[in-house]
Each structure stands twice: as C-alpha cells, then as structure tokens.
Amino acid sequence: xxxxxxxxxxxxxxxxxxxxxxxxxxxxxxxxxxxxxxxxxxxxxxxxxxxxxxxxxxxxxxxxxxxxxxxxxxxxxxxxxxxxxxxxxxxxxxxxxxxxxxxxxxxxxxxxxxxxxxxxxxxxxxxxxxxxxxxxxxxxxxxxxxxxxxxxxxxxxxxxxxxxxxxxxxxxxxxxxxxxxxxxxxxxxxxxxxxxxxxxxxxxxxxxxxxxxxxxxxxxxxxxxxxxxxxxxxxxxxxxxxxxxxxxxxxxxxxxxxxxxxxxxx
DNA sequence: ATGGCTAAGATGCTTAGA
Numbered sequence: 001x002x003x004x005x006x007x008x009x010x011x012x013x014x015x016x017x018x019x020x021x022x023x024x025x026x027x028x029x030x031x032x033x034x035x036x037x038x039x040x041x042x043x044x045x046x047x048x049x050x051x052x053x054x055x056x057x058x059x060x061x062x063x064x065x066x067x068x069x070x071x072x073x074x075x076x077x078x079x080x081x082x083x084x085x086x087x088x089x090x091x092x093x094x095x096x097x098x099x100x101x102x103x104x105x106x107x108x109x110x111x112x113x114x115x116x117x118x119x120x121x122x123x124x125x126x127x128x129x130x131x132x133x134x135x136x137x138x139x140x141x142x143x144x145x146x147x148x149x150x151x152x153x154x155x156x157x158x159x160x161x162x163x164x165x166x167x168x169x170x171x172x173x174x175x176x177x178x179x180x181x182x183x184x185x186x187x188x189x190x191x192x193x194x195x196x197x198x199x200x201x202x203x204x205x206x207x208x209x210x211x212x213x214x215x216x217x218x219x220x221x222x223x224x225x226x227x228x229x230x231x232x233x234x235x236x237x238x239x240x241x242x243x244x245x246x247x248x249x250x251x252x253x254x255x256x257x258x259x260x261x262x263x264x265x266x
Numbered sequence: 267a268t269g270g271c272t273a274a275g276a277t278g279c280t281t282a283g284a
Contacts, residue, residue: 009273206270
C-alpha cells in the first residue's frame, strides 16, 4: 500500500502534474495540502475518472486540504477549530477512513515570524492537533501526513546558521511537533534506516538545483503502521520540470492489510 | 537566504508562503 503526501501549492496550477503522478504511481492514498480552492471548485470528477474517491476542505484563496483514496473513503472529519488571528478557523485538516486506516491530511500554519500572532496560532494549532491524534489513536491505526512547517532537527535544514531567528526551527515549534509524535506516532521518513531527505526547496535563487532544502513534510504513523513499513522516499523529480510545486511528494510503502473480518479501523 | 520565485485576486498591485 502506497500512502503519499504532497503540498501542491495550488491544485489548479498543479492538476496536470497531480493527474500524471497518480497515473504513474497509483498510490492507494494521496494527501494534498495547499489546494487553494473552495470546495465547489475541487476537481473531484478528474480524480474519480482515475478511480479515486476524494474529500476536500477548503474555502478559497489560501490553505485547503484533501484526501484521495482508491481503497474506500468514509468518516470524514474537517478541522481544526483553532481560530487564526483573523478570528476564523482555517481549512487545514481533513481525516478519513481509507483501507482500514485512519488517515489525515494536515497543513500546519506557517507562523510568519517568531512571536508574531500567527506564530502563537501555529503553536496552538499544533496543540489541538495533538488532541485530535490522541482521539484517533484510541480507535485504530493512523497515518498523519502533510506539511508540518517545522523542521524536526537541525539536520532537516540545509544550513542551521541560515535559520537563526527564523520560524520552523525554534524549540517551541519542535516541542509542539514532538508532543504530536508523543501521542504514539513514528516519523516514517526516519524509520527505515535510510532517511528520505528534504521535501521543500524555495523557488528562488536556484535552491533546488543547489540542494538547499528543508524536511518539513512528514508522514507520521502509529505503531501498527510503522511495524509494516517497507520504504519511504521523496519523489524529487516532481520538484523539477515545468511548473513544479515548491514541495515534492513524500511516499511511504507499507505492507498493510485491513484488520480481519473487514471491520473498519475507526 | 536580510528573499533575483510563484500563485492568485482583480492586477498592473498586494498578500502569502517558509
């Protein structure tokens, strides 16, 4: 079973690449972030033609998350409720039951600047995510995937010196991410003995060509998922060529089979 | 690396990303 996560930085701009990628790789589950679409504009018919059920949570110009699945899709939850500094909640979380697993597509707030109101929103959002994870884990196996906007360690940025004073690398953000993991999740990209590497490279100044990236997109799996993990890789080819996203897909292959008796995990 | 990129709304600019 292939489970992938991809921040597409506008699904409208990236739809041809996403469709081609699905045709080539045929993942069972694809988690998308930054669709930048309102729900009525989500191209569910294009995915249905490829054999994928889908669910989307978006409200327009910013954010937007989706789950695509060709192993069933039910029990959709949209969230989280944490209010942004604007006063409104944002569409950054969508969970569903797919193939006997609970899966969730997450797009953690950026934070903008350390101690900016959006930085505190980011920390509060991660704290609420921990609660959602705790609830989901009590009901079955879980894969949480997405753009976490946190580099878990200094090894996850191209040069720690370049990030002094910046968001994504602070102790507070890393602790908030660790609290999510501490609910009982494993960082799958690190679990195979061959770390998967960077997932994001800035568009500017040839960062991708120069290897100047960050590992901020993660797939986090519960123990039962981590126990049947075969491999994890970043599809860096998707960061090159015409009109790429600034993120590449992160893909996990697991030897997962639904629980005996066909009972849903959640 | 203090932003020489991209996307999108309604635009000859702003906001946002990280």
